[in-house]
Every structure is written in structure tokens, then in C-alpha cells.
Amino acid sequence: MFLEPRTGEGSRGWIEVICGPMFSGKTEELLRRLRRAKIAQMKLAIFKPKIDQRYGQGKIVSHDANYFPSLEVAHSAQVLKQGAFAQLVAVDEAQFFDEGIVDVVEKLSLAGVRVIVTGLDMDYLGKPFGPMPQLMAIANYVTKIHAICVRCGQPGTHSYRLAQGDARVMIGQVEAYEARCRNCFSEGMVSRAAN
Numbered sequence: 151m152f153l154e155p156r157t158g159e160g161s162r163g164w165i166e167v168i169c170g171p172m173f174s175g176k177t178e179e180l181l182r183r184l185r186r187a188k189i190a191q192m193k194l195a196i197f198k199p200k201i202d203q204r205y206g207q208g209k210i211v212s213h214d215a216n217y218f219p220s221l222e223v224a225h226s227a228q229v230l231k232q233g234a235f236a237q238l239v240a241v242d243e244a245q246f247f248d249e250g251i252v253d254v255v256e257k258l259s260l261a262g263v264r265v266i267v268t269g270l271d272m273d274y275l276g277k278p279f280g281p282m283p284q285l286m287a288i289a290n291y292v293t294k295i296h297a298i299c300v301r302c303g304q305p306g307t308h309s310y311r312l313a314q315g316d317a318r319v320m321i322g323q324v325e326a327y328e329a330r331c332r333n334c335f336s337e338g339m340v341s342r343a344a345n
């Protein structure tokens with residue numbers, strides 16, 4: 151799908167990325183921005199990958215039960231198709247999208263859409279997660295937020311998996327993870343490898 155780039159003052163889009171580990175408050179930060187956009191009466195379109203069914207379908211929910219309706223889509227092409235008519239497109243849990251999401255986000259921003267992407271920057275091995283590195287690279291604004299390391303109280307940058315298993319997709323099981331700083335994450339991985 152080709153979108154005609156919009157031209158003229160006040161019509162330019164851009165890309166914002168909110169990233170960090172689990173328990174860092176990415177959803178709260180997204181909701182904060184969405185609430186402001188709603189007050190400004192912007193036309194919103196919110197997308198999630200079909201894989202995430204943590205809090206039931208079709209909502210971006212915060213812990214205080216505020217929510218915005220979202221569309222669960224299986225492929226990034228649907229974000230372009232259905233997001234092209236919005237003024238603000240939010241893509242939640244972007245790490246689980248296919249690589250095509252990078253191109254989609256860029257096309258939307260060229261067409262004048264403000265795009266907000268949230269996602270885990272690193273997986274449970276501490277490696278860059280899915281399309282997140284590319285999205286962070288092309289973004290106009292990157293907000294990297296932190297949790298608190300449950301072991302030492304330093305800023306938590308990593309999502310440490312307590313449960314065994316090696317599927318990257320083990321979400322919906324928040325209790326299977328804890329936030330750790332890089333050192334405590336590394337110590338856990340080393341002692342696990344030794345056992």
C-alpha cells in the first residue's frame with residue numbers, strides 16, 4: 151500500500167519509541183500520551199500483535215483500569231491499512247511484530263501520522279528484541295525507561311526470567327519474570343548456566 155506523503159505546515163508526522171524492560175511502566179507512559187492526544191481530539195488507532203492476550207482482547211489497560219480500545223492484528227500490513235486514516239497510531243508490544251513494522255511506521259510518519267511505538271528493547275537473554283532496534287534507530291524520539299532491580303535497587307534494565315524454557319514468547323506470565331539491573335541479570339544467567 152502506498153501512502154501519499156502529506157506536505158505543508160502542521161502536517162508532518164514523526165515516530166516516538168517507548169522502550170524498556172518488564173515492570174518499567176511502558177504502558178502507563180503510552181496511556182499518558184494517549185490521554186493527552188484524546189483531549190486534543192486527535193483521531194487515534196491503537197494496535198497490538200495478536201499474540202498478547204494478557205488482559206483480555208482489544209484493550210490497552212493500565213493497572214488503574216484505564217483503557218483504550220485496541221485492534222489486535224496478525225501482520226504489520228494491517229497497521230498500515232487501518233492506521234492510515236488516523237492522526238495518531240500507537241503500536242504496543244512492537245517486539246512481537248514482524249520486521250515489516252519498521253517500514254509501516256516510517257510510511258505512516260511520512261503520511262503525517264504521529265506514531266508511538268512501545269515494546270521490550272531486550273528479550274529474556276538480554277538480546278535486542280525483534281524489530282525494536284530498527285524502530286529505535288529510525289525514531290525521532292526514544293524514551294528508554296527503567297524498572298527497579300529487585301535484587302539491588304539499581305535501575306532495572308533487563309527482564310530476568312525465573313521460569314525455565316527458552317521460548318521468547320512467554321508473556322502473559324508476569325510472575326515468571328523479574329526486573330534486574332545488568333549486573334544482577336548477568337549473575338543470574340551465569341549461575342544458571344553453571345547448574
Ligand SMILES: [Zn+2]
Pocket residue numbers: 299300301302303304330331332333334335
Ligand atoms: Zn541489580
